[in-house]
Amino acid sequence: MVQREMEIAENRPFSNAKLGVIILLGAETMLFAGLIGAFLVYRMGNATWPPLSHADIQLPRLVTGINTGYLIISGITMYLSLRMIQIDLPKLFSNVLLILTGTLGLVFLIIQGSEWVQLIGKGLTLQSGVYGATFYVLIGCHAVHVFGAVIWLTIVIGMSLAGRFTSDNHTAVETCTIYWIYVVALWPILYFLVYFA
Amino acid sequence: MIRKIVLSLLIAALIIASIPLSLEACPACKNLDDPIARGFNWSVLFMMAMPFAVFGVIGGSVFYTYRRAYKE
Known part of the structure; x- marks a missing residue:
């Protein structure tokens, strides 16, 4: 009986773990929808953006654009590493790609952090008004998600180096890839909304 | 018959005239x-x-994943 139930669970096309991650991402989408909604209220409520009180502050569009490129590349490398595990290529390739993905995620966070230090130095803080509050909450919330994804990926890299994944058993990589790609896909939306709106 | 129609139209006109404009009703x-x-x-x-x-x-x-799996 138990064996039969295990067979059914193994043959299920949509694993519980995968469904759980997708539902989590649904909740995350609602969170970001709320934050974007608040941003839209303030953005459309102000005729000039940035408001006149912050007219001298220029967000670093170019550097963030390059940073966006790093994050998109990390999404591609993450997907490729999953495909390599799925088609049973030598583990070296997938391990290298996973490590490269994590490194690109870290580079993204470091560049974001250095930008924040510069902006705080120019006087844009969380308490300095609506402009600073919406900027740091939206971008910071995404950065926290990237940080969480990097921690998750570090665990997956450890499991991969220990040889725990095969073409039949790789749910951990698959769920991590879904989360990573979600975080990567969300960023260009936030980037254009906050830096160019 | 004609009296009934005229009376109905008059009542309808009265109801329409007594309804306040929607803009005024919306604070x-x-x-x-x-x-x-x-x-x-x-x-x-x-x-x-x-x-x-x-x-x-x-x-x-x-739905898509299940359908693809059953086709295979």
Whole structure:
């Protein structure tokens, strides 16, 4: 009986773990929808953006654009590493790609952090008004998600180096890839909304 | 018969004339052109669309995955 139930669970096309991650991402989408909604209220409520009180502050569009490129590349490398595990290529390739993905995620966070230090130095803080509050909450919330994804990926890299994944058993990589790609896909939306709106 | 029709039309005209204009009945409508009100409108519309998008994507992906698996 138990064996039969295990067979059914193994043959299920949509694993519980995968469904759980997708539902989590649904909740995350609602969170970001709320934050974007608040941003839209303030953005459309102000005729000039940035408001006149912050007219001298220029967000670093170019550097963030390059940073966006790093994050998109990390999404591609993450997907490729999953495909390599799925088609049973030598583990070296997938391990290298996973490590490269994590490194690109870290580079993204470091560049974001250095930008924040510069902006705080120019006087844009969380308490300095609506402009600073919406900027740091939206971008910071995404950065926290990237940080969480990097921690998750570090665990997956450890499991991969220990040889725990095969073409039949790789749910951990698959769920991590879904989360990573979600975080990567969300960023260009936030980037254009906050830096160019 | 004609008397009935005329009477019905008169009652209908009376009801229509007694209904106040919708704009006057709506306390928030006077600020519709206000930028902040427009921002709220777009924000509400955006957030109302999100649950449909989320459930649509989750339901769609589960449906698509199962259908593909059964075909194979």
